[in-house]
Amino acid sequence: MLKIAPSILSADFAKLGEEVAAVDKAGADWIHIDVMDGHFVPNLTFGPCVIKAIRQYSDKPFDVHLMIDPAQPYLKDYADAGADLITVHAEADKHLHRSVQYIKSLGKKAGVSLNPATPESALEYVLDDIDLILVMSVNPGFGGQKFIPSQLDKIRRLRDMIGDRQIDIQVDGGVNPDTIKSVVDAGATVVVAGSAVFGGDYKTNIQAIRDKSV
């Protein structure tokens, strides 16, 4: 069953708690939280204190996507703030294996993300330790960008690499009712959607993505 993780990057930041509650009620499976540092990506967003403040607005898993370099010094802060799953970028971490082990030692699920230009081979030696692979289907930093079709091939290759391991493949960027089918057919099990969910009726928007996924 496909999981849909709305990205609160496209929410109204002036009422972030209410937005989290609304998207939970509208049928979100996970809440996707895009953390940006103005260094690894050209944008700045949420510190751990923001995540702590919105934690009470939903019981759904908090899926924290760290677009920060370095990530390692902040992993415990995000875990303590209420993250259930913490994803780091392979490109932002000189010691990816160590970070993955550390996230697991904090009792959280561990994900690793790949930018569009990063090959799937970057994950070969952490495959037995991770719970999720996040394939960026846009260059990270902003919502509302256009899906990069070459990433479909990467998703298919990852599906083969994973074999029978219990690892989710999450796809993030440009996912909407028009692109969802190709993403799911390639092997995605979780999709992030920001601009396709926030705006208009959230429940209708989430359902439209679900309906077009089959």
Ligand code: DX5
């Ligand atoms: C981009 C973020 C995405 C973004 C997706 O750096 O990682 O999660 O919010 O936004 P849409 O769905 O609008 O492409």
Ligand code: ZN
């Ligand atoms: Zn994201």
